[in-house]
Amino acid sequence: MDLRNFEEKWQKEWAAKGIYEPADSGGKKRFYTAAFPYPNSPQHIGHGRTYTILDIHARYARLCGNNVLLPMAFHVTGTPIIAMAKKVREKDAELLSIFKNIYAIPESKFEELGDPRELVLYFSREIEEGMKEMGYSIDWRRKFYTFDAHFNKFIQWQMRKLKEQGLIIQGSHFLSYCPSDNNVVSSHDTKGDVDPEIEEVAAIKFLLSDSEYLVTSTYRPETIYGVTNIWLNPDSTLVKVRVGNDVLYFGKGAWDSLSHQFEGELLGEVPASKLIGKEVQVPPIEEGCGNSGKKIPILRAPFVKPGEGTGIVMSVPAHAPYDYVALRDLGKLDEVNPVTVLDFEGAPKGKFPAQDVIEKHSVESQQDSKVELATKELYKKEAHGGRMSIGEFSGIPTLDAKEKITSKLVSIGRAFKVHVIAKGPVFCRCGEKVVVKKVDDQWFINYGDSSWKAKAKDCLSRMELIPENTRKDYLATIDWLKEKACTRGSGLGTPFPFDETKIVEPLSDSTIYMAFYTVSHELSKMEPTDLSEEFFDYLFLGKVAPNSESMKEGSPLRQKAQELREKFLYWYPLDARHSGADLVRNHLPFFVFNHSAIFPKENWPKSIVVNGFVLMEGKKMSKSFGNILPLRKAIREYGADVIRFSVVGGAELSADTDFEASVAVGVKERIGYFLSLLDYAKEDGDSPADCWLHSRLNRKLKAAPALYDSMGMRELGQMFFYEMYSELQWYMKRAQKPALKSFLQKWAIAFSPFMPHLAEEIWHSLGGEGFAVEQAFPQADESSIDESAELGEEIVSGVAHDAQMIEERFGKKPSKIYVYVADSQKRGVYSAMREKKDMRAGIEWAKENNADMGKASAFAKSLMKKVHSLGPILSEDEEFSVLSDASSFLSKELAAELIVRRETEGGHDKSGAAAPGKPALVLE
């Protein structure tokens, strides 16, 4: 069976009739979008998940009578595509092998793919075809690329709107940087893919003489009161640098890195050995307090790495195990004056904390690896549970004191801040050490602005978030966001309007583009030069400057803007934004922020839906595992409906889902089963089996709308696919004359958001008019929900099951099976107990109704344990007739004559074991 045949057929029909190209007016509307793809590779099935959920959302909205817009475009902004094209031109073996073996690109194409534009076109075509083959109900007329001139104009307008409100600022910025490549370095540019995280540390100045200082860098400026000496590697070279009026000493290697951060005039080099033995002054942060302002010695320390930090280290033996051990090894502990500056719970009495922890771990010498352990242990205690125990900041928690002391040192001119690569050194792929570079004229979008944050939160508070438990993540991110660098030096995209040599950075040009979709199909017919700031002001905000020439009343451009404004106002606000869960920390908050700043409240987005990832046979999909299943390949292999369902139906929205080939095969086979039922497309029957099946269906139809609204993908899939499937199998076994026409019609439409092609095929096979995907969602018929019919079938299947169970023990094939239906007295006891959830209620009922008290109390006792969980039951007559009706079916199933009797008839010692809903069985 090849599902592709009818899938392609219906895709063509849908496209020919343009049913996914909605008018920009009329009736109820819904506007849904998902993040546009970045076309630097073909899509794999993982990409299919978000779009499939989006499509299901859109399709359900259509069944509910909405005019639905689902547009798509391509995000090409940034450097990766350019870098990739460059690699193609250089004939990079690894990349070309991926092209050939994973992406299946013909080698004849390689030449032209060296051009970034061709690369974009190639992969975007690939992606678009895949989306069409998946049956996504996208309006492709609105497609654009983010390097299009029209879009550029729009983004420039956006930047201007932000700047007007003071939300675009300029300032200095620290970047991880490779001096050899002359480029910014991020985690995938480093050896071992280490993230070059930038950290701020305090650089403290120790006065050597006049205005000459040794500069040490430290994570623990709060220990300044306890510094006893300076460590200097005797084999290193120091450099003297003039910064302002000061002359600063740094380790030579350290200066090479730090020189990218601030201006300084290199005065010369000094061998470190020349300084050893001299003294420096501890910054006089608080006279007479600890070692503050005192003279301390410079000691030799071969362990100091001249390239790290500033290459010069301050020593605090009371709190730093390394310093303590080093002094001990040198035999100089007695010559210095350690001071305890921090107190914490469990701090040793009469000992220095570092000494204590060193002794506890019996550390022998500096080379002992336990020093590291001791350092971590002590630091953890002091940093998180500790407080200052000296000076004006006494009693203040360590982490706060760190800040306060640093600012005080800065204010007295004895410290400044430097930025270093955390957990360094980190090396660029070219081999060079990554440094921190300061950029002075960087542009930012100021997400740190507090009134903007408040606005963004206001916007968020009005939005529905699915799943709702993501809300605190958004709030935390909104709080945490600060200035975001919004331009880059190179890459595809939009020139930044205030400095056209720069490009608007990718996460900044994808925040309000949903508004662009509402008119993109019209804008593309216009000249980009017409898309002025004034034009967009009118289109999106309805604003006209009083003396505007081009937009004055009656001008052609004003008319055009008016026409487009109506379309924009029709579609906006956006009803739902769909995305993978990974974007909760960046794109989605930006989306909220920017909408809240630029658009009035009535055009703020209504909801966000996020979903988890797709795993491949339990593992993360990745090029290195070689387990990527390209979307189009998967469609060819299994069919679009199978992939749609496999990627979406197996897990809750926010959970990761697993793609397994064996499951996909199972889905495909079940689809075949549903199709085979078309042979039974007769008008409805009215047998118990028919009532039962329609009851089950209507129950599902009743539950469905709430599930579709909350994106309960797993449960919908479970219910309409797997459950329906096994119920149909039971039905086919039970029904003498299966009649499934109206059942299949309703089912196909209700499930069409998941499997639109199958639905269309079934709909037309049953002679339906129009398209299945344009019908109204089938309303549940409450009167068809028949609890008795469902209970009846449960009893029948229970009898079949129990009889088989007993048969195994019976030893031989029975020729007769007697079924005893429990009497009405038991039912009375049962119902009374069920209602009151109490045994006495049953006994009382028995008394009042003159029942056999011995029997009644024994029965009541047997129900006692599950008195809280008794389900509904049928009356004796109902149960009797259900079983009588089913007796020929059961006889056939069990290959034995089945005789239904009432418990009251007796006739067998087992007959008394009958319970309501659980008849007693006797095999003969």
Add this chain to the structure above:
RNA sequence: GCAGGAGUGGCGGAGCGGCCAAACGCGACAGACUCAAAAUCUGUUGGCUUAGUGCCUACGCAGGUUCAAAUCCUGCCUCCUGCACCA
């Protein structure tokens, strides 16, 4: 380090105070069909037991609340994800 999340059967994963020995799927086993296989169907899949509706032991570990806990509370252990200029 900070923030967030998760630990259930052979596996994936439901359940979030009582119809739970635990949905559904996958896998495994048995049976039917068949010359045989695949596919399909039917059943079994914690232990013990009765010719079935019974009992016991289970939901990371240790306690607690409750008539009742996988579900609520406390502590501990383990694992995962994110931490920005990157699409």
